[in-house]
Amino acid sequence: MRLVPRGEAPALFVAAVSLLAVLLAFAASLVLLALYGASPWEAIAVVYRGVLADPRGFAEVLRRAVPLTLAGAGLALAFRAQFWNIGAEGQLLVGAVAASGVALFGPGEGVAKLVLMAAVAFVAGGLWAMVPAYLKARLAVNDVITTLMFNYVAIYLVEWLIHGPWKGKSVFGFAYTDRFPASAWLPLWPGTGLAWPGLVMAVVAAALLAWLLGATKLGFEVRVVGENPEAARYAGVRALSTLLQVALLSGGVAGLAGFVEVAGTHHRLLAPLQISLGYGYTAIIVAWLGRNRPLATLLTGLLIGFVFAAGDVAKVALATPFQLVQVVNGLILFFLIAAEVPIRYRVVWRPERG
Amino acid sequence: MAESWWVSTLARGLAFSAPLLLAALGELVAERSGVINLGVEGMMILGALAGFAAADASGDPWLGVLAAAAAGTLAALVHAFFSITLRANTYVSGLALTMVGLGLSGLLGKPFAGRPLAHPLPKLDIPGLSAIPWLGPGLFRGQSALLYLGLLAALLLWYFLYRTRGGITLRSVGENPAAADALGVNVYRVRYLATAFGGAMAGVAGAYLSVDYRPSWTEGMTAGMGWIALAIVIFAAWDPLRAVLAAFLFGAFYHLAYRFQAYLAPEFLKMTPYLFTVLFLVLSALGKSVRLGAPEALGRPYLRGERE
Numbered sequence: 001m002r003l004v005p006r007g008e009a010p011a012l013f014v015a016a017v018s019l020l021a022v023l024l025a026f027a028a029s030l031v032l033l034a035l036y037g038a039s040p041w042e043a044i045a046v047v048y049r050g051v052l053a054d055p056r057g058f059a060e061v062l063r064r065a066v067p068l069t070l071a072g073a074g075l076a077l078a079f080r081a082q083f084w085n086i087g088a089e090g091q092l093l094v095g096a097v098a099a100s101g102v103a104l105f106g107p108g109e110g111v112a113k114l115v116l117m118a119a120v121a122f123v124a125g126g127l128w129a130m131v132p133a134y135l136k137a138r139l140a141v142n143d144v145i146t147t148l149m150f151n152y153v154a155i156y157l158v159e160w161l162i163h164g165p166w167k168g169k170s171v172f173g174f175a176y177t178d179r180f181p182a183s184a185w186l187p188l189w190p191g192t193g194l195a196w197p198g199l200v201m202a203v204v205a206a207a208l209l210a211w212l213l214g215a216t217k218l219g220f221e222v223r224v225v226g227e228n229p230e231a232a233r234y235a236g237v238r239a240l241s242t243l244l245q246v247a248l249l250s251g252g253v254a255g256l257a258g259f260v261e262v263a264g265t266h267h268r269l270l271a272p273l274q275i276s277l278g279y280g281y282t283a284i285i286v287a288w289l290g291r292n293r294p295l296a297t298l299l300t301g302l303l304i305g306f307v308f309a310a311g312d313v314a315k316v317a318l319a320t321p322f323q324l325v326q327v328v329n330g331l332i333l334f335f336l337i338a339a340e341v342p343i344r345y346r347v348v349w350r351p352e353r354g
Numbered sequence: 355m356a357e358s359w360w361v362s363t364l365a366r367g368l369a370f371s372a373p374l375l376l377a378a379l380g381e382l383v384a385e386r387s388g389v390i391n392l393g394v395e396g397m398m399i400l401g402a403l404a405g406f407a408a409a410d411a412s413g414d415p416w417l418g419v420l421a422a423a424a425a426g427t428l429a430a431l432v433h434a435f436f437s438i439t440l441r442a443n444t445y446v447s448g449l450a451l452t453m454v455g456l457g458l459s460g461l462l463g464k465p466f467a468g469r470p471l472a473h474p475l476p477k478l479d480i481p482g483l484s485a486i487p488w489l490g491p492g493l494f495r496g497q498s499a500l501l502y503l504g505l506l507a508a509l510l511l512w513y514f515l516y517r518t519r520g521g522i523t524l525r526s527v528g529e530n531p532a533a534a535d536a537l538g539v540n541v542y543r544v545r546y547l548a549t550a551f552g553g554a555m556a557g558v559a560g561a562y563l564s565v566d567y568r569p570s571w572t573e574g575m576t577a578g579m580g581w582i583a584l585a586i587v588i589f590a591a592w593d594p595l596r597a598v599l600a601a602f603l604f605g606a607f608y609h610l611a612y613r614f615q616a617y618l619a620p621e622f623l624k625m626t627p628y629l630f631t632v633l634f635l636v637l638s639a640l641g642k643s644v645r646l647g648a649p650e651a652l653g654r655p656y657l658r659g660e661r662e
Contacts, residue, residue: 001443001658036461081358084445135632139639144392145585146635152578152628160621281453288446321464323573326457333450334432337442344441 003345016341021339022303025332032327038318050313057309059192063265064308066198067092067257067279069301072286073206073294077213078203080292081222081246082229083133087147089256089280091125093272095255096262097158098124100269102179103184104166110183111184118201118259125255126248128154133247137240151280155272162269176270186264195264202301205253209294218245256281277308278326285333301310304329308318359613360597363606364492369567371605372501373559378590378597379507380555384430385587386515387548388528392448394431395580396455397553401426401560403459406466406571408443409564415475418565419500419558426557427550429455434549438542441655456574466571474569475499500562504598507555511594524548528649533658539655556580578628585631589638592648604630653657 032038051057071088078085085091099117102108106114132146159166161177168178187194213219221242224232232239261275262268269275286304289294311325341347377394384391387555391397404425409418429451436447477496484494515521527544535541559579564571586604590596604627611618611626 005657081511086449105465114411123582135636135639139636141632141635141639142585145581145588146632148578149628149631153625156621156625159624160619163621164619284446284449321461323457323460326460327454330454331452333446333453334436337436337446337450338440340442341440 018330021335025335069202070257071254071283072297074253075287078250090151091251091254092258093154095121095125095258099259103180121255121259122252126252129247129251198260366609367606371601375504375601378558380552384552393451396452397556398560401557404565405561406564422557422561425552426553432554438518471569475566
């Protein structure tokens, strides 16, 4: 058996193989669940009842899908430009910090305040990503490592704020800020925990990024840089400026995800692990599953959102730990990259001839 | 005690650098063969858990170290299969390994959490050598055997890479796999072996944390050290002896930051290793031509007969 590279695989084939990979990952997760001592059949029934057949359960899927899609769509753009942004987690957190700062200490009332919160969250997340991007473009400093290190810096920045200067006056022993004034809360879809403006933002962001990638000069430059850096230089693409814009957008939408989490769900700045359940890292899977197409992250964000919501339901009903979600997500990623093989190569069963 | 700050910086700096050094040396060998493994953090945490579990069950910390090496190797082979055999995206495969490693260790580690290890690795005092002025007390008193293993491994690896035939073969696979192949080298086998070695070393680095440094199991106890090890490989320009220096510098800086804890919020103290990493990468990029030392074919999958 040997592998022969093939040209562009048909889109339908790519979608079918990706779907199969996800299904196989789910199957592997059920096996793991059985090994853990829980009944896979019961798990399926519980998830069906609690997530798919229950409108409030489905709203939970959407609530998870919002930060995943926002960050994932930005990562799709970044990966297209060969900017290995592993730092969406940190960009999300500094977005949450910036939004919280405005909510607690900033000016504004009503919608204007929310808009201002979103804007500073975008800028904060964008700047957080631009530093590694600048270092990459100017000094060829490895972006995987720097973006990742900035995640930890962001985590301890949040920790410092909630233990120190921003610690709430009315929360006594707890490490979080005071509750935001009601004008800094995003409205919820009635009867659910879903902040619907977040959903709108995710859809708009994915659509805008897709348009940007497909129909603008920046999008053209990103595609050229991503597919052929040599040609990009000949075509006169200014790598530094392209990369900085990509970083601003990619980090910016991750910052927006942080805004949605604090303004939509928590209404205060609290421990990093409570603000984000690893959404920034998981968004890598969202982008990759969507083959780095921003519009596709609407679908893949929904799928991974389902994994999170299912994990929550299983945690309550079957007493499975939260880490199960992480493992399922990791397995999806592994099966996905295995799916690259039939997509990129034809398998030839005849032996090689000299 | 005029030299006490020096002794403690040397001693604590070395103790903190040991897991970084072990993991970095393993990754260095893998990268010399052309394979980047971003799963170091995942392999390390699986090693930490396997090491604690085996040491806890058997009462023998050395069995724990062995189990950690085995767990790390197994995890690395998964990455090898995906990135070498299937030629999947190396970055994504490594990231997946880190995600699965962190998740799986959290899942399987529940029953071990918060339990101290009855028999951790003993600290070594080397009589005679510890009397050497300046170096002795810091280097040879109360240090872990795994630190010496790391230092010894660095020396042996340097010799292996630059003075033996096997080392030339390994480097040639990382520099120009097609040429190595033409000379009859089995590129895939060399890359598999190098990646497996990287996993074993990452596993031992994890065991250093769970059966030695803090003899216990805590979820996520590697705290990004695997990533710092990756940075050390770059900072060390893929040279084992420089890796010793880089890892020690790192440990020493970290220890010195602790001396400022009266003036600094603890959260900023915890931030320092990650900021240092970025700083180190910037300095190493400023200090020399950027790709100096990086294997030519780093991160590029090899497909026999494929032209570039």
